Amino acid sequence: MSSISGTNKSSRWSAVRKEIGRAGGALLISLIVTFVIVLLTSKDPLGAFEQLLTQLPQKTRTFGYWIDDVAKLTITGLAFSLVFQARQFSMGVQGQVYIGALAATYVALSPLGASWAGIPLGIAAAMLAGAVYGFLPGIAKAKLGANEIVSSLMLNYVAIELCNFLVRTNLPKPQAGVLTTNDFPDSAVFPMLVDKTRIDLGLILAIVAVLVVWFAVYRTSWGLKLRLVGHNARFAEYSGIKSTFIMVSAMTASGALGGLLGSMFVQGQTYGKLTVLFEGNLAFEGILVAIVARSRPLAVPIVALFYGYLRQGAQLMNIRTDVPAEVIGVVTAIIILLVSSSYSLAFLKRLFRRGVATAPTPAAAAGAAK
């Protein structure tokens, strides 16, 4: 018995190693391609790459940008991982972020926000609102057969524009015409963890979320059912698992994470207030994080660490050199392409070898013809 579990463990580790190799290989290839592009377009390609890859940890301030980004990418990566594990392709995290942020804002700007309850209540309200917003496409799919991709994407626009509308009209702001609300009272803003950085309570929330999601997926019966539905919904039905319940609950739980991210944005050190379009398309980056992490909760923060580095490094490059941050889109695209395809290191080796092997054959054929 012990030998069986032993071989399993070693095979599991070799699988993990293989995945890391794949992801690392994809990163390397994409960076090489990016470098070639930068080489062709920039006046100072080495400088640009230096900014992209080495400058971030050099100052506490920029280091803070990175870690803050990692925390947020982790949450959105987890939210996507949850629905992907159940094989639901809900794209609604962005909408949940806006709805969650709105809920947190209403709490923070109410009298409650000025009390000790500002932070916990803000988080709770955001998660609840996000959960409701995640539940909507789920129930629409279960009851009406509405495609969750379409409905969740549409709900994203609803949330963004609702937020836009409320900031302009209903919410209190410092002066007319400004597209932000009043600053939240200090009691409603996440405390800084490291001085003079954006690193705040959000980092702790992200770590807790990783553990909670991992536990829920791999240690609870709900999580096993979720994975079985994801693997084969017809089998789940045959086993007596209520797959619609699992599906809707996964989308709801993912929505709560999306809402949490909304609260982390507006109650965090970065803003401390609600402003229109605050999320800068970070929510959607969770798709990349989840895909590269293969929807494994424990892999999500690791992927977020790398990806956050590239994201913020690209910002530095953008500001300090002639290479725009958009170049990082090339990295993202190549990584997704490689990781989601059946690419493997062995495949690359084979491809390379075949290229070498076929090269001399025309000569050989010519020789044979003689």
Added chain:
Amino acid sequence: MALLEAIGISKTYPGGVVANDGVNLVVESGEVHAVVGENGAGKSTLMKILFGIEQPNAGALMLDGKPVRFANPREAIEAGIGMVFQHFSLVPSFSVYENVVLGSEPRSGIRFERHKAIAEVKAISDRFRLSVDPMPAVMTLPVGQQQRVEILKALYRNARILILDEPTAVLAPQEVQELFVAIRSLVAQGKTVIFIAHKLPEVLEISDTITVMRQGKTVGQVKAKEVTEKSLAAMMVGREVTLRVERKATDQSQRVAEIEGLRVVNARGTEVVAGLDLNVHAGEVVGLVGVEGNGQAETLEAVAGLRAIAAGTIRIADKDATAMSVLDRRALGLASIPEDRIARGLATGATVAENLVATRLNETRYVRNGLLDLKAIKANALQLIERFSIRVGGPASTVDTLSGGNMQKVVVARELAEQPKLLLVNQPTRGVDLGATQFIWRTITDARDAGAAVLLSSADLGELLALSDRLLVLYRGRIVAAFVNTPDLTPETLGTYMLGLSTQTADEMKAALR
């Protein structure tokens, strides 16, 4: 002189798997030559070599006495060899004639001559008695007809030798008979057929010569007339195989399942089960006989709670289960081995241990307060792997790493981990090799002997006759005949009722409908 000869063919795959090891095959012109062997015996590899898909590491091919080498299928086709794969390569949305001519269309200039194509396809199908309407889209045809399109494709390309890879695996019994008629007419007109199979009765019926393969080697070549099913099976497996299972006398007085007036309407609004009354008693196997699609699968799904019913009642263990959920029915002692293990019976991406508890997530043994008891789940898996001798790396291996036979064992192990009261079985041994078939038959019979009521459906009449106590023939969702299984009940008798050619009267059925 032999038409096609393979001499000392060896093939080792890059992974080091020796698929063929000095294989010899001699095919005479105008014969039906069967190649039989268990899964993994190397039949498919040999055929791929004959058809130019794989290249042998050693050995030679002789066609008409001259050595040949096929670098790819195109060269094999030009030499007059055609192959029909188990999984068809047709364009579903294209019509029959378009599929047949695709790749070598009759044309004038750049214009595709539709009328000529249709006429040619018609001519071939008439000549070889492979009647298919050339006009409809392939996806609208039943599997048997699609197979004919594949055969027509090869014939259109002037194949002299036709390789059929497990052609009967996807066919209903009467379609098999139609295929055999077509094969005989092909042979009568000078074609040669190589027939890959592992259902022995069919092999004996259709072939003239049989080559037996085992573990990548040819065991021997025999004349079909000179062997029996038993001796052939022994050659294939390398030891004596008893395909009969001994059944104990059991007490069959207690009714476990009572189905009354069951009607099922499918998604297209067709009535597929039309007022079915049947009972299954403890300690008996009731076999549902019928050409596929006559309501057997739907009946089993309705009893399992996987399909909504239009009318009728289902009672399990004296309780009305008509409106019960799957889990409630399982709690009454229902177990079910579904028709398609990969589509329905397993989550292939999940681990063996997870698959083995998937139906028991409501039990406190494995789940307490919503938390999984991983130790108990693993212990359960280890115990079942041992008891059902599932060949697997361990409980944490994913199911997709297993062979077909072992996957089916995972399903069987889960369903029969505990003695069920009512066991539903659909196609238990489809695509499973002889060794595993024997084991699965034994396991089902053991469940019966221990008092389970078993409702069995299978496309394999041999299996139904081997396992059942009573046999009910279904035609268009109705019982048209009922038999108590006796040694003199033959597949031919069942066949006439299966095709709806005759129906028993209520009196005739009475004895076997209790």
